[in-house]
Amino acid sequence: MVSTSLWMETEILPEAGALKGDVRCDVAVVGSGIAGLSTAYELMKRGRSVVVIDRKGIASGMTARTSAHLAPLCDDLMSEFKKLRGADAAKLFYESQAAAVDRIEDIQAGENIACDFLRTNGYLFQDNGMPADIFDEELEAVREVGAPVHRLVGVPLKGCENRHVLQYPRQGKFHPLKYLAGLAAVCESGGVRFFANSPVEEVAEQDGAVTLRTSQGQVTASHAVIATNASIADRFQLHTKVAPYRTYVVAFDIERGELPDALYWDTEDPYHYVRLQTGPDDHDFVLVGGEDHKSGEANDADKRFARLESWARDLIPALGRITHRWSGQVLDTIDYAGFIGREPGSERIYLAMGDSGQGLTHGVMGAMLNTALILGEDHPWKPVYAPDRKPLAAARNFLRENMTILQNLAEYVAPGEIASLEELEPGEGAILRRGLEKIAAYKDKAGELHLHSASCTHIGCHLHWNSFESCWDCPCHGSIFAPNGQPINAPAVSALRPVKV
Numbered sequence: 001m002v003s004t005s006l007w008m009e010t011e012i013l014p015e016a017g018a019l020k021g022d023v024r025c026d027v028a029v030v031g032s033g034i035a036g037l038s039t040a041y042e043l044m045k046r047g048r049s050v051v052v053i054d055r056k057g058i059a060s061g062m063t064a065r066t067s068a069h070l071a072p073l074c075d076d077l078m079s080e081f082k083k084l085r086g087a088d089a090a091k092l093f094y095e096s097q098a099a100a101v102d103r104i105e106d107i108q109a110g111e112n113i114a115c116d117f118l119r120t121n122g123y124l125f126q127d128n129g130m131p132a133d134i135f136d137e138e139l140e141a142v143r144e145v146g147a148p149v150h151r152l153v154g155v156p157l158k159g160c161e162n163r164h165v166l167q168y169p170r171q172g173k174f175h176p177l178k179y180l181a182g183l184a185a186v187c188e189s190g191g192v193r194f195f196a197n198s199p200v201e202e203v204a205e206q207d208g209a210v211t212l213r214t215s216q217g218q219v220t221a222s223h224a225v226i227a228t229n230a231s232i233a234d235r236f237q238l239h240t241k242v243a244p245y246r247t248y249v250v251a252f253d254i255e256r257g258e259l260p261d262a263l264y265w266d267t268e269d270p271y272h273y274v275r276l277q278t279g280p281d282d283h284d285f286v287l288v289g290g291e292d293h294k295s296g297e298a299n300d301a302d303k304r305f306a307r308l309e310s311w312a313r314d315l316i317p318a319l320g321r322i323t324h325r326w327s328g329q330v331l332d333t334i335d336y337a338g339f340i341g342r343e344p345g346s347e348r349i350y351l352a353m354g355d356s357g358q359g360l361t362h363g364v365m366g367a368m369l370n371t372a373l374i375l376g377e378d379h380p381w382k383p384v385y386a387p388d389r390k391p392l393a394a395a396r397n398f399l400r401e402n403m404t405i406l407q408n409l410a411e412y413v414a415p416g417e418i419a420s421l422e423e424l425e426p427g428e429g430a431i432l433r434r435g436l437e438k439i440a441a442y443k444d445k446a447g448e449l450h451l452h453s454a455s456c457t458h459i460g461c462h463l464h465w466n467s468f469e470s471c472w473d474c475p476c477h478g479s480i481f482a483p484n485g486q487p488i489n490a491p492a493v494s495a496l497r498p499v500k501v
């Protein structure tokens, strides 16, 4: 993906080399986003020898593209969570997500990580025209889980002075990559070994150990944690219970003091999210995000950024110029909680997968939960996130999300988007039909063609071109491929099959 977020100027362990040869450790962590690095930290603190291995640079996955609200209440609404999972699970969900914010606060303070962490208020405000009764229902559900909340009228956004509002005290925000840079440095000095640019091609469990195989070496460990966002070792078809959504962020310059520092969300579907980030001198950045759609099902980023800009300028007239525009992907689960814990059917492989837009808090609480389970301890959060839970009440969400797969597979019989390769402009990609085969065709800026099968190497869904990020998106379970066919987002591990025309 080619866009750059506000955070990406922070490099993390740029000197980490690729894995060559065989290494051994107590726990191998695949993936170095917030989930992987938090897991490495917790295990290192409990005296385990840990290896972290990543396909790309350290922390260069979706954590580098987040908007970094640290918000422990379910972003699909606590009232919805309670309806689906019940009051006890809702309480445990809130407690675990709030514990993640506390943990980040403690770690950055205890380890002296300068990452702009701040406790601040969050405001859920009424979308224009949305009936007010959902606020009553949500207020009751939030109170029931024990979270602090106040019912107000109005937020300091233009035209929103009379909107219904829920105020959530003690939310948080931080600079995610400054935090992970600090965490990685602490891990490294505590003995954690890092390997970058080392795609794991196979995860195998036998003879009381787990082996991670790469093209140039392997890691053998007593346990492994698969923290690749979407799991690369999913034998339980968890991918049918998650759905990838692409989401967009615009950062604006603003003079400090023009917008009160807080986290803001509205009740639209998909919702808008807004927060401030400290900038240079007396300026700040305002991050405005939203315009989500199922991955691969739209290729109109410019229109989405324009709608975000217009929405934001109406509400915050003091916004200055746009400084950054980027997109990323979240992995919604059908019952609002991630899948964290021991992989079903395995003894030694643990998962942290599915974030429902709250992947930062999921990553941190998941690290605490997986660490306890690996060390043989029981944990009260275990049933809420158990990968083998049966979310029967979420059957409607399951069917809705899996319709994508049926619709997607039907695309194999549809015509191509272009009739010949001559139609492709430099820098663009499109689908070409050749007989029964669909070809993902990309012409680079120098005019060279890159032709691959349009069939995702995960389980064969039909890929779609993403012009803004110059990549191939899979609508089914979140795999993303670079124009050269290499996977850049899990669950896919193999490159697209090259084809000749």
Ligand SMILES: Cc1cc2nc3c(=O)[nH]c(=O)nc-3n(C[C@H](O)[C@H](O)[C@H](O)COP(=O)(O)OP(=O)(O)OC[C@H]3O[C@@H](n4cnc5c(N)ncnc54)[C@H](O)[C@@H]3O)c2cc1C
Residues within 6 Å of the ligand: 030, 031, 032, 033, 034, 035, 036, 053, 054, 055, 056, 057, 058, 059, 060, 061, 062, 063, 064, 065, 066, 067, 068, 069, 070, 071, 198, 199, 200, 201, 227, 228, 229, 232, 247, 248, 249, 289, 327, 328, 329, 330, 331, 352, 355, 357, 358, 359, 360, 361, 362, 363, 488, 489, 490, 492, 493
């Ligand atoms: C625009 C946007 C806004 C968001 N806003 C928020 C928010 O406000 N609050 C919040 O809590 N969450 C938010 N999220 C979600 C959150 O940022 C992510 O869910 C979270 O960062 C994911 O962390 P992770 O560690 O699971 O995955 P990643 O950061 O993606 O890390 C996974 C790592 O695994 C590696 N990997 C994959 N396959 C392999 C392989 N085969 N071998 C080796 N390594 C591999 C990848 O290279 C990657 O580095 C947002 C996301 C986006 C995109």
Ligand code: FES
Residues within 6 Å of the ligand: 239, 456, 457, 458, 459, 460, 461, 474, 475, 476, 477, 478, 479, 491, 492
């Ligand atoms: S991600 Fe599963 S088929 Fe593409």
